[in-house]
Amino acid sequence: PRIMDTEIEEDKYAPYRVTDYSRRYPEDSAAGYEFVVFIESSTEQPIGTRDMMNLSTCFTRVVKGIKYLKKINKFKIGVVFDRPNLANAFLDNSTFLRDQNLKATIPAGTTEMTGVINSVPTSMTNKKIFNELGLGTNCKKVICVRRIMRREKVGESFQLQPTQSVAITFSASTSLPDYVFIKMWRFPVLPYIPPVKQCFRCLRYGHLGKFCKNSERCSICGDQHNFKSCTSSSDKAICVHCQGNHLSISGQCPIKKQKIIENKNK
Ligand SMILES: [Zn+2]
Ligand SMILES: [Zn+2]
Ligand SMILES: [Zn+2]
Numbered sequence: 515p516r517i518m519d520t521e522i523e524e525d526k527y528a529p530y531r532v533t534d535y536s537r538r539y540p541e542d543s544a545a546g547y548e549f550v551v552f553i554e555s556s557t558e559q560p561i562g563t564r565d566m567m568n569l570s571t572c573f574t575r576v577v578k579g580i581k582y583l584k585k586i587n588k589f590k591i592g593v594v595f596d597r598p599n600l601a602n603a604f605l606d607n608s609t610f611l612r613d614q615n616l617k618a619t620i621p622a623g624t625t626e627m628t629g630v631i632n633s634v635p636t637s638m639t640n641k642k643i644f645n646e647l648g649l650g651t652n653c654k655k656v657i658c659v660r661r662i663m664r665r666e667k668v669g670e671s672f673q674l675q676p677t678q679s680v681a682i683t684f685s686a687s688t689s690l691p692d693y694v695f696i697k698m699w700r701f702p703v704l705p706y707i708p709p710v711k712q713c714f715r716c717l718r719y720g721h722l723g724k725f726c727k728n729s730e731r732c733s734i735c736g737d738q739h740n741f742k743s744c745t746s747s748s749d750k751a752i753c754v755h756c757q758g759n760h761l762s763i764s765g766q767c768p769i770k771k772q773k774i775i776e777n778k779n780k
Contacts, residue, residue: 527676529660530640537620538605539598540654540686548581549601550624551593554617561616562588576610578603593618626657627687629703631694636661636676638696643680648695658683681706710773717754717762719773733762 539549555561561569562585570583573593579600584592595601605618634643644659660681663674682694682703690703712719716728717736732739735746736754754762755769764770 526639527661527663527674528640529658530644532655532657535655535657535685536605537622537625538602538686539620539625540688541599541602543598543688549595549598550621551595551601551604552586552619552621553591553593554589554619555615556611556617557615559615560589561591572614577607625686626683627690628658628681628683628706629690630662630679630681630706631701631703632679634661634678634680634696634701636678640680643696646696647682650691650693654684654687656682657685707774707778710770710777712763712770714763719770731762736762 543549553561555564566585569591573580573583577593579595579597581594581596584594586592593601593604595604601620605620610616611618638646640659640661643661644656647656647659649656658681660683662677662679662681664677665672666675684690690705693700693702695701710719711722713721713726713728714723714733715726715730717731717733718728729738730740731737731754732744733741734744734748734751736752737744748761749759751759751761751764753760753764753767753769756767758767760766
């Protein structure tokens with residue numbers, strides 16, 4: 515039956531993530547950067563209810579290399595180190611953490627690097643790619659393999675279609691490897707450029723439709739209605755961003771082109 519097929523397809527292209535991975539800072543990170551470790555209580559009592567000054571005394575007595583402490587919220591504080599190896603050593607100090615009833619983690623997204631390889635047959639699942647990946651000797655551990663999907667209009671609705679590009683995330687990295695291998699084939703690794711977010715509802719940049727709180731705007735004429743009920747034709751389109759003669763979602767828009775360049779330089 516059809517539903518079954520869809521489930522298999524979605525599963526096939528679901529991102530493959532390494533689950534037992536605990537984040538560490540790359541030890542070759544540039545100096546002058548701050549290395550934050552989040553601390554939470556491992557008991558019912560939130561860390562924010564503990565005595566702040568008492569806590570800092572007990573930290574500085576045992577832990578080396580702390581630059582400062584900061585309160586994040588009731589449940590979380592940040593311990594800021596000026597060297598990556600000292601932040602990592604703190605994470606590995608399980609005796610201290612256990613004695614103090616604390617859990618330590620590195621915030622997500624601060625230590626990974628993502629690259630893209632192209633021309634990967636769409637028949638390969640993310641898991642298969644992960645299992646077949648050959649890495650150079652200096653290469654860091656791969657923690658996520660994700661096929662890049664494209665939204666394509668199929669009849670009246672949009673469907674996610676696989677592209678031949680695959681994003682690979684490496685742990686504790688400050689640079690990407692030049693190549694990875696899949697079954698003897700060498701693939702150059704290019705920097706991953708996150709897509710420009712544009713809301714299909716209000717047409718603004720920076721958020722997606724499912725989070726939109728603005729009123730709907732038409733991508734053809736810019737008035738407050740859905741483009742499907744627009745009486746204007748698309749060759750008379752007026753872009754809400756630049757007033758140019760194209761759809762407000764067009765890749766031809768100079769404002770959108772600028773956003774894409776900004777994303778590349780991030
Ligand atoms: Zn919006
Ligand atoms: Zn319209
Ligand atoms: Zn425009």
